[in-house]
Amino acid sequence: MDILPILSTLRRHKITAFLVIIEIALTCAIVCNAVFLISQRLDRIHMQSGVAEHELLQIVLTDIGVTKDEKARTLTDIAALRQIPGVTEVASVNQAPFGNSSWNSGIKLDPKQRVSTLNASTYYGENALQTLGTQLVMGRNLQPDDYMDFDDVVKAAAAKDPKGIPKVTVITQTLAERLWPGQGALGKQIYLSDYPITVVGVVKDLVRPSIFDDAAAKFSMVFPVRITEGQYLIRTAPENRDAVLKAALEKLKAINPHRVVLKKRSMDEMRHDFFQNDRAMAGLLVGVCVALLVVTALGIVGLGSFWVAQRRRQIGVRRALGATRRNILNYFQTENFLLATIGIVVGMVMAYGINLLLMVHYELPRLPAIYFPVGALLLWAIGQLAVLGPAMRAAAVPPVVATRSV
Amino acid sequence: MFGYYLDLALRSLRRNKMLTALMVLAIALGIGASMTTLTVLHVLSGDPLPGKSGTLFYPQLDPQDMDGYEPGKEPPRQVTWIDGMNLLHAQRGDRQALMTGGAVPVQPTQSGMDPFYSDARYTTGDFFAMFQVPFLYGRGWSASDDEGKARVVVITRTLNDKLFAGKDSTGQTLRLSDTAFRIVGVLDSWRPNPHFYDVNMGNYAASEDVFVPLATARELRMDRNGSMDCWGSGGGDEEHLETATCVWLQFWVQLDSPAKAAAYKDYLVHYSQEQKSLGRFERPVNVRLPNLMEWLDINKVVPGDVRLQTWLALGFLLVCLVNTVGLMLAKFLRRAGELGVRRALGASKREVFMQLLVEAGVIGLAGGIGGLLLAFLGLWLVRRQPSDYASLAHLDVSMLLITFLLAVGASLLAGLLPAWRACQITPALQLKSQ
Numbered sequence: 001m002d003i004l005p006i007l008s009t010l011r012r013h014k015i016t017a018f019l020v021i022i023e024i025a026l027t028c029a030i031v032c033n034a035v036f037l038i039s040q041r042l043d044r045i046h047m048q049s050g051v052a053e054h055e056l057l058q059i060v061l062t063d064i065g066v067t068k069d070e071k072a073r074t075l076t077d078i079a080a081l082r083q084i085p086g087v088t089e090v091a092s093v094n095q096a097p098f099g100n101s102s103w104n105s106g107i108k109l110d111p112k113q114r115v116s117t118l119n120a121s122t123y124y125g126e127n128a129l130q131t132l133g134t135q136l137v138m139g140r141n142l143q144p145d146d147y148m149d150f151d152d153v154v155k156a157a158a159a160k161d162p163k164g165i166p167k168v169t170v171i172t173q174t175l176a177e178r179l180w181p182g183q184g185a186l187g188k189q190i191y192l193s194d195y196p197i198t199v200v201g202v203v204k205d206l207v208r209p210s211i212f213d214d215a216a217a218k219f220s221m222v223f224p225v226r227i228t229e230g231q232y233l234i235r236t237a238p239e240n241r242d243a244v245l246k247a248a249l250e251k252l253k254a255i256n257p258h259r260v261v262l263k264k265r266s267m268d269e270m271r272h273d274f275f276q277n278d279r280a281m282a283g284l285l286v287g288v289c290v291a292l293l294v295v296t297a298l299g300i301v302g303l304g305s306f307w308v309a310q311r312r313r314q315i316g317v318r319r320a321l322g323a324t325r326r327n328i329l330n331y332f333q334t335e336n337f338l339l340a341t342i343g344i345v346v347g348m349v350m351a352y353g354i355n356l357l358l359m360v361h362y363e364l365p366r367l368p369a370i371y372f373p374v375g376a377l378l379l380w381a382i383g384q385l386a387v388l389g390p391a392m393r394a395a396a397v398p399p400v401v402a403t404r405s406v
Numbered sequence: 407m408f409g410y411y412l413d414l415a416l417r418s419l420r421r422n423k424m425l426t427a428l429m430v431l432a433i434a435l436g437i438g439a440s441m442t443t444l445t446v447l448h449v450l451s452g453d454p455l456p457g458k459s460g461t462l463f464y465p466q467l468d469p470q471d472m473d474g475y476e477p478g479k480e481p482p483r484q485v486t487w488i489d490g491m492n493l494l495h496a497q498r499g500d501r502q503a504l505m506t507g508g509a510v511p512v513q514p515t516q517s518g519m520d521p522f523y524s525d526a527r528y529t530t531g532d533f534f535a536m537f538q539v540p541f542l543y544g545r546g547w548s549a550s551d552d553e554g555k556a557r558v559v560v561i562t563r564t565l566n567d568k569l570f571a572g573k574d575s576t577g578q579t580l581r582l583s584d585t586a587f588r589i590v591g592v593l594d595s596w597r598p599n600p601h602f603y604d605v606n607m608g609n610y611a612a613s614e615d616v617f618v619p620l621a622t623a624r625e626l627r628m629d630r631n632g633s634m635d636c637w638g639s640g641g642g643d644e645e646h647l648e649t650a651t652c653v654w655l656q657f658w659v660q661l662d663s664p665a666k667a668a669a670y671k672d673y674l675v676h677y678s679q680e681q682k683s684l685g686r687f688e689r690p691v692n693v694r695l696p697n698l699m700e701w702l703d704i705n706k707v708v709p710g711d712v713r714l715q716t717w718l719a720l721g722f723l724l725v726c727l728v729n730t731v732g733l734m735l736a737k738f739l740r741r742a743g744e745l746g747v748r749r750a751l752g753a754s755k756r757e758v759f760m761q762l763l764v765e766a767g768v769i770g771l772a773g774g775i776g777g778l779l780l781a782f783l784g785l786w787l788v789r790r791q792p793s794d795y796a797s798l799a800h801l802d803v804s805m806l807l808i809t810f811l812l813a814v815g816a817s818l819l820a821g822l823l824p825a826w827r828a829c830q831i832t833p834a835l836q837l838k839s840q
Contacts (some may be wrong), residue, residue: 015827019732026725032720063513064521064584115474158646242635260511260523276792281711288439288718293723295432299729302428306736362710 008336013307014131016339021343024379027296028347032375033354034285034292036367041282044214045275049097049267050205052133054238055088056267057245058096061230061252063259071149073256074228080251081232086240087248089133093125094150094227095209097132098267098274102209105221108191109179120219121208122174124150124227129170129203131233139186139201142170146224153225162195166223170201174218190221194400197223230259240309241266262320293378297386308397315394316401325395332391333384340383344376351375407757408764422737426769431775433820436718437514437813441720443712445781445805446788449798450610450708454598458538459698461500463659463667465493465674468692469651469681470637481692482635483705484653489687494530499659500666500675503537505529506655507607507632508623510616513581514569521598524565525607526616528623534560536660536732537603542566542593544576552619559587560617566592583628593617599798600707602698604656605631609707610795617701625646634635671695707713709793723816730769730820738762738828749833759829767814771804774813781809 010017026398074092081090094103103124106116126147129136146168176185176199189196206220215233236244249264308315315328355367419426453459467489468481485493490504508526533539534546543566547558557764559580580587591614601611618628627644636652645652661667674693681687696704738745745758753761781801788799801809 015823016732016735019728019735023725023728023732024720026728031717037714062511062523063507064513098772114472115476176718183411194421262523273792279709280791280793281715283716286716288722291435291439292722295435295726298428299432299732302425302729302733303736305425306733306740309740362714 003334003338006331006338010335014301016307017339019395020339021297021346023296024340024343024383025347025350026386027292028344028375028379029350029354031289031378032290032347032351032367033358034289036355036371037358037364037374038282038285038289040065040364041278041285045278045282047207047217048205049271050132050134050203050217050218051207051209052235053267053271054236055133055241056096056131057236057241057248058099058263058267058270059232059234059245059248059252059261060263061232061259061289062254062262063230064399065406070228070230071226074230077232080255081234081248084244084247084251086236086244087211087234088192088237089127089131089235091125091131091233092129092226093128093131093231093233094229095121095123096231096233096267096270097207098270099209099272105192105207107179107221109189109190110148111194111196113191118178118216118219120171120221121214123222124225125221125233126224126226128233129222131235132206132390134206136201137172137173137202137204138184139170139199140391141201142168142222142224147226148224150225150227157193165192165197165364166225168200168224169197170203170222171199171221172206172218173202173204175220177233178200178219216220288300293382297382299391300336300383300386304336304387305383305393308390308394309331311394312397312401316399316403319397319399320402328397329391332387332394336383336387337380337389340380344379347379348372348375352387408758410658411761411764412768414761415768418737418765419768425733425737429730429737430772430776431727432729432733433770433817434780434814436723437773437777437809437816438784439458439719440716440723440812441777441781441801441805442784442788443716444808445785446712446795446799447708447716448805449599449800450712450795451702452599453699454602455538455602461660461662462536462698463499463661463695464698464701465657465659465670466694466696467678467687468689468777471651471688473637474778475689477690479692480704481694482653485636485657486651486653487648489681490657492677493657493659493728494553496673496677498670500662501532501660502658503530503533503536503619504622504655504657505603506630507532507604507614508618509606509629509631510582510618512565512569512616512750513584514576515579515581515837516569519569524616525611525614526618526623526628527614528606528618528620528628528630530620530659533617539596540594542590542592542594543574546591546617547619552621555625556619557585557587557622558590558619560591560593561589562593562613563595563613565615565655582618583661585626587627599795600702602707603658604632605702605707608794609625609705609709610718610793610798630654667695667697671758674678692839696733699759709795726818727816730817731823734769734821735768735817735824735827737748738824742828742831745828745831746833746835749831755829759825762825762828763818763821765823766817770814770817771810773817774810776808777813778809 021036034077078090078092081087084190103122104119104120105122109117129141148164148166152164153166154251171185180188185199185202190199207218208220209239211217234248245264249261318328351367359366455700466483467485469486469489470482477792494502494504506528507778508528509523510526511521512524513521530552530629531547531549542563546560547556551558559582566572575589577590578589580589597613600609601607630655634654636650638651659670661670671693674695675691678691678693679685785799787802789796
């Protein structure tokens with residue numbers, strides 16, 4: 001196929017050719033970035049939590065009026081929950097993964113530091129790790145004699161008494177790697193305010209209750225602190241969850257009816273709710289991408305049809321001079337390929353530019369190189385599909401058209 | 407003449423239904439997507455108190471210790487109890503209120519109703535007048551109620567409907583957190599957007615249902631909600647919040663003139679210096695006094711996703727317009743013969759140009775109507791989304807007008823180039839080739 005005649009024809013239809021190129025370029029730029037945004041959202045939605053999600057239930061209760069002796073009551077609650085058939089672990093905690101409400105603390109690596117190195121979420125609760133089902137990869141778990149009561153810790157902090165502050169913690173692998181890259185975290189010390197705390201164990205993953213920054217999503221620490229906030233995590237086999245939740249609520253109400261249940265849900269539901277906005281955004285982006293590609297394809301069909309109609313006589317002349325149907329078909333296909341290629345090249349540059357803007361304003365990572373060839377293939381394919389109809393119509397023009405005056 | 411052009415346009419559009427439908431569809435899709443996202447953006451970045459917001463200010467002080475000090479850093483976004491009370495009692499503004507969010511157990515005396523938790527706001531008397539909160543029955547509480555830690559409560563219309571079937575409940579007793587409160591006022595429907603006075607509670611959250619004097623709530627140790635930042639030995643222990651080195655309260659002040667605002671800022675500087683000489687503040691004086699709209703900007707209340715969606719939709723509209731330009735160009739040039747005849751019969755370039763623009767305008771109008779329908783569909787989809795602003799996404803009159811202006815304007819703009827190009831046809835050449 002000779003490209004030169006195509007180029008010289010296009011030179012006579014500069015405006016139309018230019019419009020096709022611009023449309024393909026814009027579509028290419030927007031779709032590349034939109035697909036990248038979708039993939040980012042999907043990554044987020046499928047984030048590993050590091051806990052036994054399908055086995056966990058969360059119940060949050062709150063008392064009406066001022067309560068006394070929360071400690072004893074929490075123990076009663078836990079004992080009662082443990083007796084429910086099918087329950088394997090129970091913990092009274094301060095927060096839960098994907099629970100949205102979070103406790104956080106700044107960490108220093110040196111007590112003389114004036115600004116914290118980073119901020120991590122703090123999980124409290126006896127038996128919390130066992131109940132959550134985190135996977136210990138190094139060191140040891142928290143042990144009964146590590147534990148202190150939350151109220152005592154608060155009092156000790158107010159009195160600046162280091163003896164009443166927990167001495168050890170278990171942190172996530174991500175946090176360990178961020179604090180001491182390439183070194184083992186076991187035995188290392190972190191500082192909360194001025195209090196030194198030793199890392200005794202590392203778990204594979206434990207996601208934060210609320211995620212402000214995806215890079216810090218797994219910066220979590222677990223402290224040996226007993227807490228009586230009225231928040232319980234219950235672990236049971238997936239098929240027992242409904243029955244256990246029902247039984248648990250009944251038991252808790254029987255123990256003390258003077259309280260209100262704020263939350264009662266499985267961790268699967270919590271994850272579902274947590275990523276609702278991301279799912280909606282991803283859906284919207286998919287919708288826009290499809291609409292864009294359809295509009296672009298229809299535009300190519302429209303312009304292609306116009307071109308074919310405009311050149312009916314020339315096509316007839318070419319056919320009369322011996323061009324085959326295949327030649328005519330190839331002509332329009334090659335023309336479209338040329339326009340699409342220029343559009344894709346311009347579009348890639350624009351895609352890169354938009355990505356740079358997004359990186360600055362939305363803290364997005366750089367567009368991976370793989371998007372460029374895949375985007376190009378996609379647009380080539382759409383261009384060829386769209387032009388096929390008009391090109392076939394062109395190929396069907398009979399040579400006799402050349403002899404007619406109109 | 408316009409009527410004739412309109413007739414010509416309709417005839418021409420009818421002649422090639424596919425192409426017309428394609429152009430209308432492209433414009434409708436672009437307009438529909440843009441209007442959906444622009445409406446959401448418009449609703450979310452609106453002024454919660456039009457006409458009043460310019461006189462409302464949110465003072466920021468820096469009471470922290472030197473730990474983590476960086477010059478020029480923004481002061482905390484809330485105040486401590488001590489500073490809040492000092493500013494409140496100084497009464498340097500026309501009105502002022504100190505507040506925090508919370509949650510209270512409501513214990514209905516009506517039989518068959520279980521106790522439930524309700525979001526609450528613990529605040530001081532000026533809150534209602536300062537934020538122009540409408541009352542259905544009764545009124546807010548007085549400064550002496552604040553001082554005396556009175557057991558009084560203001561509830562919303564929603565809660566009043568739920569508990570008292572919408573009747574005037576002022577003077578009745580409401581049990582909250584095992585304590586009897588006297589209802590002094592019932593609010594009419596009120597939902598400022600954004601939830602500007604406390605952005606910790608969700609930027610577009612509905613208003614709280616229960617309003618209790620701050621001092622009363624603290625005395626009864628009612629549950630507090632919201633964010634709290636502590637430094638030094640402050641541990642956020644609920645028992646000693648009054649003395650803790652923690653910021654957890656919001657303080658708003660009404661200043662009716664720019665001169666008063668400037669004077670208030672001087673007062674804040676003076677206050678910080680005084681606190682520093684007393685040894686309470688350690689950092690160099692760092693005060694700010696943003697007004698309501700500035701405060702919303704600082705907090706970036708409009709979600710990033712919404713801005714991103716708007717840009718995406720505008721990009722989509724651009725592609726649709728480029729598409730329309732191409733199709734219109736094709737359409738107009740195809741009628742070169744007809745236009746040539748008109749020119750030969752005496753129509754000026756200008757007249758042909760006008761005729762083609764009328765045709766573009768008709769397409770725009772049709773696209774606008776289609777776009778409007780799509781925008782209604784889009785907003786209905788947005789309202790089904792889980793975000794807390796979802797229920798706010800409604801088209802108002804101004805956005806309706808903008809939709810049509812945008813649609814017709816955009817298609818006229820798209821028609822300019824094709825119409826101009828079609829005017830350049832030499833009549834003689836066209837007639838000859840026939």
